[in-house]
Amino acid sequence: MLPTPAKPKIAISACLMGFDVRYNGGHKESRLCTRTLAEYFEFVPVCPEVAIGLGIPRPPIRLVGDATQPQAVGTIDHTFNVTQPLADYGQKMAVELGDACGYIFMQKSPSCGLERVKVYHTNGAPLDGGGRGIYAQAFCLQHPDLPVEEDGRLNDPVLRENFLTRVFAYSAWQQLLQEGLTRRALTEFHSRYKYLLMAHNPVQYKTLGNLLGTMGHTDPQELGPRYFSELMAALKKCATRRTHTNVLQHLSGYLKRAISGEDKQEMQHLISQYHQGIVPLVVPLTLLKHHLRQHPDPYLAQQVYLQPHPENLSLRNAL
Template sequence: MSGERVRPRVAVSSCLLGAAVRFNGGHSRDRFLSDALSDHVDWVPMCPEMDLGLGTPRETLRLERSPDGPRLVTRRTRRDLTAPMKALATERAAVLRVDGYVFKAKSPSCGIHGVPVHTGEASADRRDRGLYADGIMNAHPLLPVEDEGRLHDEVLREAFVERIFAHARLRALFEGDWRPRDLVAFHSRHKMQILAHDPGAYRRIGRLVAEAGTCQRDRLAAGYGHAFRTALAVRGTIGRNVNVLQHCLGMISDHLDPARRADLVEVIQSYQARHVPLSVPLALLRHHIRGAGATYLRDQTYFFPYPDELRLRNHVPA
């Protein structure tokens, strides 16, 4: 197992870490973020309402429908904060250097989905984003983004955490004095992880890396970075994981006796049938990979996309 431990930098709505910045003077501390994940990431707390000088406690805000798009207004005094909030989002997006963002759910400024847009006293629909979150997400479409509510879902939580750690490793590579051979080595470690998300991208990125020695450095970084982040944004599936598990089994099959090989086949089939979580075949494969001395597989990020302590692959697929 690789000793590489890069800490993601993750922007977060301050209230989710326990800061008393909510409209009512309180907070919305989330246990997974402030306890479990805090040991492994570097948070970049942000609160757009506080940054606009609204203070706390403060008048509540809401989105209202208009011909020019949703407008952010205070409920009682009818102060229109649309322009300053959009300007803040543009300013922040221009300098944002993070590996992910966790927003406050349902907030008219920070919500990423299901935010009500009002027409008069009626709530017209709940399909919009908060004004600030919309600016950030439009400027960084490949940035891993979630809200604390969606992170209660085990599948979404695992997908988000996997992506922020992958983004962090890529950022660490490109922030250093890297050479084409370093990118080749990085890609080699991530091959199985990419394959589990997007087999088509796996082939396309492979062709890009094959030209690493002849491509201009900045162009190579931009092209690889976009392709890598796009591939990881594709949701992994049971079928794609089974494909990777079987691929890895094939690479060590000659080192296994028939009984051990049969055990691995059986446990992969159990995962495919949704009887056991992904952690079960992965643990058995990792054990046999170490025994076979298969260095290439041992170093694959697919087997340790984030710290094992987070225990995010222990859910049985629905």
Template sequence: MTAQSILIGISACVLGEQVRFDGGHKRNAFVNDELASFAQFLPICPEVAIGMPIPRKAIRLIQDEERVALVETKDESQDYTDTMNQFSKDKALELTSLPLCGYVVCAKSPTCGMERVKVYRQNFAEKDGVGLYTRQLQEQLPWLPIEEDGRLHDDVLRENFVTRVFSLHDLYESLGDNPTVKDVVNFHSRYKLMLMAHHPQSYRSLGRMVANIKNYDLGEFIEEYRLGLMNALSHRASRKNNTNVLMHFQGYFKRDLSKTQKAELTQVIHDYRKGVLPLLAPVTLIKHYLTMYPDEYLSQQRYLEPYPQELKLRYGL
């Protein structure tokens, strides 16, 4: 994995740019101090992009009779809805032409929030909205991993987002500009156990798709497969599913490991299942055994290293 190789969109304020309504920022430490070593960021502030100044009047979403509108908080006659929607549609369409592998948006923002954004109605407000810009990203790039800056503080959500980002990048790198059926089959083979951990139903359905790939137009197949893969990986890998995958690995070693080694691996997997050890422990032991007893199929499984170890994301899982 080379530095600066993965293109990730980001709310400019999350990158530390002072573009918020009050002239401040929402710099995210994980993004800037750790993920930045492996990514090239594309910073966008939709509000500045449509010409709003810094600093500026606060804005919010309101529900009127026909639509959700974006207006100034203290003067609802100052309506930015149409301008923001047009910018958002155009920018999202532009982004579909780039090898974008993820997007980090600013939580609670009426333009960038991914969920639980306040929408003001006649006599009350509910946290049930989506920022106007992010809604267009979701609609026009449904395969794209999108996460909020605040949710990246959660170990599980952070690991899941990074897994999806690196997996999408791997898909683009593996298929290249002139993909072949063999490229797709080889990629899917490397992701079988990853899919089993995240979403067993998709593991089976995508497996059937790949088995019947010759019945598809390849370009259409890749688009459908990309969406299915990203949807599958958006499900968090549960402890139960991870344990199942670890036992699957264990089964491949049954003829190679000594009685003592088998007992050691069984105990480590059992301790992970009970929550005594993090996922890193059995994965590290399996990788150790693979150096002793090489297996081409197991060694290529992306599950063992879905992203650079330097990110230290499996320590708390």
């Protein structure tokens, strides 16, 4: 028997896993994470505020000053400043969580929020736009390619599918690095991700193809990190009905000689219904996979696009 592949590791704000670590002694359990995703991922809960020695419960902190470089201070005692301890802990955890394939942060938190966290003037008036939590900022600076998301945004099916697609891609890349980054391995990796890239970012799909096409004698150890950074940036762009339709048309083109005219008509009808928003992506995709089982194609069989995440997560049922 082959060993079961390890679940990708995702760091997560501890309050989202149901731990009572918030300033008010409560939690913000995400049932999506604790009940649905926990089966597929190894979650590593982190609460930076507790980790730097703040109690439970505790006086709340807020961000004050410049939105790009705010200070984390007490809301009541403004001389209480934990900016540096939170930043230092972010750098420390960036090293300790070097094998994480994603991070889910608590939104609006002055330590963990990723965007639009309230930042205040010293006189107490809020700034426009907001900023990023101190810990999250320090952590993300060390891992610019890591898929990161806030819990609230995961309620959006498109953003949820996009984030988890990137987590599995990140995990696959880590696996590749463990096995050894060679020219052939890099070419094969890109080959498997071609149609997923086409769905997310058609422009970058061409750019990355050209990058590898001119690889020549370039050391893959040098080219690999650049390729991967560009891949993760490309996948961050959400696929649309238009780009998914384009990929479905490309994939169904491989079957034009193998299936009957009636089957081709049915395939085109379902792709068109998906494009118009009548059926979800899973419908034409299921029929496409059915035909590919009847008429196997080794090149298409390896395409990550067909199954970028476990089928039982049903992520494409809502797209």
